[in-house]
Amino acid sequence: MRGANALLGASGLAAFLALGEAVPRLGVVDEDYFPPTSRIADAFATELADEAFWTALGDTLTGWALGLVIAVTAGILAGVLISVTPYLREATASTIEFLRPIPSVALIPLAVLLYGTELRSVLLLVVYASFWQVLVQVMYGVQDVDPVAEETARSYGLGTWARIRHVLWPTALPYVMTGVRLAAAVALILAVTAELVIGAPGLGARIAVAQTSQAVPEMYALVVVTGLLGLLINVGARTVERRALAWHQSVRGEVAV
């Protein structure tokens, strides 16, 4: 089953690459502005041999990972705290709904004023965008706690901390993992965008330099790198999710089929 899926995935990608080769070759779009796959592959190989590329990759991953860790930690703590405190939930509900849809990139001028083109500017945008993904999922997860289980735990005299540990957390964990997976993807997008627009060091800044230099195949090669990175991050997040939720019926069910 798995092998067949992987095969299908690979053939889909192969067809896409072939299309990328054919469209400019057939003259549907101008080769100068959309180079065929083979030329992008050439540029990709050149990038891999360049030390500066690996530094840029490292910068982007640093921004991504730090931002994600901060956002996930803050999201889980705030989510649980808000959910178990009715007053806080009432007080923050409308504020959260007001702040959540604000696009992170709209905060770029603020980030530049505060931190210039440093890593901290990237972190500001990454954390702002991915924090909400986690927070909202945690809040949904806490709402999903079975009232009977909660009451049972209370009647057995479990304290607040024990109830969070044994009732709330296991119920919320699948939601938290979904939030983390979403946040991981959003964090990568925002890290690259911030570098691209602000000029903070990383893959995004490298894409921007390729653009201003009229180095079209190099630019697409770097875009491909960010795509691959997104793919890897998603696969990684799914693996973590499966491990963390191995006991949960949604994952156990998958294995049984």
Next chain:
Amino acid sequence: MRRLLIGLTAGAVLAAATACGSSDSSGSDDKDKASGGTTTIKVGVIPIVDVAPMYLGEKKGFYSKRGIKLSLTSAQGGAAIVPGVVADQFDFGFSNTTSLLIARSKNVPVKAVANGVASTGKQKADFAELAVKKGSPLKSAKDVEGKKVAVNTLNNICDTSVNESVRKDGGDPSEVKFVEMPFDQMPAALAGGQVDAACVVEPALATIKSQGGTSIASLFVDVSPDLTVAMYFTSERYAQKNPGMVKKFQEATAESLEYADSHPEEVREIITTYTKIPDTLLEQLTLPRWPAEPDRASIERLAELGQQDGLFDKAPDLDKLLP
């Protein structure tokens, strides 16, 4: 529940207390900027041909012999550089002259300290041109009346200069439709017919020419043959606090500009270290001129045109802006 709340409150108070503690202790670490007689200064630049003298000057040691270590950061245009300098994220920055005039007219405390880059002064052979694609019916600046012209930023140096070219050619600039897009997208937009002409700089200009496109006007030359297109600047606060450093930066930059102006081959070489301009384009680039000093008369002209085009209500005070 109550115990949890007490615990959390205690935690929050503790966190606030430690935060205060750390900000107290970080108040006096400004000294580590200067070490061993050299001072690191942060300069916000753009990854384009124009700032080559800075990279070249650093390599040649024009800065280090004055005790300056340059930390060059490539930001993406004025959107990051002007606020970066004003908010002290950068000590110096690079910006086009009109942007600085606009900033000054709004009382943003910027102060130009050194020349940046200047027009070559040669018709149809400048580093910025009003370009059209191969086979375009547009032959001179007047022909862009009623047509779409791409500029990198609306209400800035590109459109005021295009207006001047059109006016000098006997046309009506108010008829021109300006469209905003980044320089690097202009070749494709011209080829695809989304715009009819473009105010474009190198290396995008070389791309257009390599595809058979031509220039129909040299817009910067039309404003003034010696037009100071961009300058290095700092904030008024930095200039007041560090007059010695500003003076050293001015001297080193003037030396770098002069050196770059007389060594075009070294300029082309240094460009490959901070851009990805392909070799095929590199040889075709029209390099700008790098005079050591800004040309005041040309900046006055640019200010007049800006006022005429409504970029600012009253002409900015050049004495406050210029070094």
